[in-house]
Amino acid sequence: MYLKAALSETLRLYPSVPEDSKHVVSDDVLPTGVHVPAGSAVTYSIYSMGRMKFIWGDDCSEFKPERWLSPDGTKVEGHDAYKFVAFNAGPRICLGKDLAYLQMKSIAAAVLLRHRLTVVPGHRVEQKMSLTLFMKYGLMVEVGTRDLRPILEKVKAVAVEGSPTINGGVALAKDNGHEGSTTDHQLAAPVA
Numbered sequence: 750m751y752l753k754a755a756l757s758e759t760l761r762l763y764p765s766v767p768e769d770s771k772h773v774v775s776d777d778v779l780p781t782g783v784h785v786p787a788g789s790a791v792t793y794s795i796y797s798m799g800r801m802k803f804i805w806g807d808d809c810s811e812f813k814p815e816r817w818l819s820p821d822g823t824k825v826e827g828h829d830a831y832k833f834v835a836f837n838a839g840p841r842i843c844l845g846k847d848l849a850y851l852q853m854k855s856i857a858a859a860v861l862l863r864h865r866l867t868v869v870p871g872h873r874v875e876q877k878m879s880l881t882l883f884m885k886y887g888l889m890v891e892v893g894t895r896d897l898r899p900i901l902e903k904v905k906a907v908a909v910e911g912s913p914t915i916n917g918g919v920a921l922a923k924d925n926g927h928e929g930s931t932t933d934h935q936l937a938a939p940v941a
Contacts, residue, residue: 753825754817756853760835761805762812767796767882769837795834796882804832865893 770792777785785791802809805816819826827833836843843849860866868874869889877885 750823750825751814751818752854752857753850754814756850756857757817757825757833757835758812758814761799761833763876763882764795764799764835765881766835767878768792768794769834793834796878798832798834861895863895863897865895866890867893 770790773785773787773789773791775787779785779791798804800809808816815822817825817828830838830842836846836849867890869891872889873886874888875885876882
């Protein structure tokens with residue numbers, strides 16, 4: 750849940766497609782009253798929209814995943830589709846939006862479970878505007894091994910106490926004496 754909120758906040762500030770254009774098929778009038786004649790192109794900046802105070806509030810420049818969570822923090826709350834347009838909106842919304850979130854969450858979970866990533870000291874982090882937003886100088890990171898022992902100790906402690914779940918999310922399963930096993934319990938699939 751928090752991971753999806755963090756990914757949405759990342760896309761708000763750093764959309765993979767920083768601007769988009771629409772072509773006007775017939776004369777139209779924008780909500781501001783501006784007449785747009787047929788044959789025109791209207792380009793809007795998704796990058797800029799994610800940083801506008803009148804849309805996101807005074808803290809619009811801050812990375813704040815909590816803006817995507819319900820007030821009690823128990824679920825992800827969507828915003829108006831025309832407020833957050835990283836995947837477009839309305840009849841032109843990206844058909845791959847859900848798959849994109851699934852892939853982002855899968856990669857983040859797989860990498861961050863076992864590794865710590867830190868930007869190389871002195872590396873200049875700067876985006877480059879193009880059809881897609883990318884890093885002007887790449888993103889040089891140091892990859893370190895994450896120590897999972899504290900997490901495993903917490904799992905064992907909870908198992909000894911007899912609690913069936915950890916924070917209501919991960920169930921414990923008996924090892925059932927599988928050959929070569931060194932632990933009494935192992936993590937099972939996440940509980941929905």
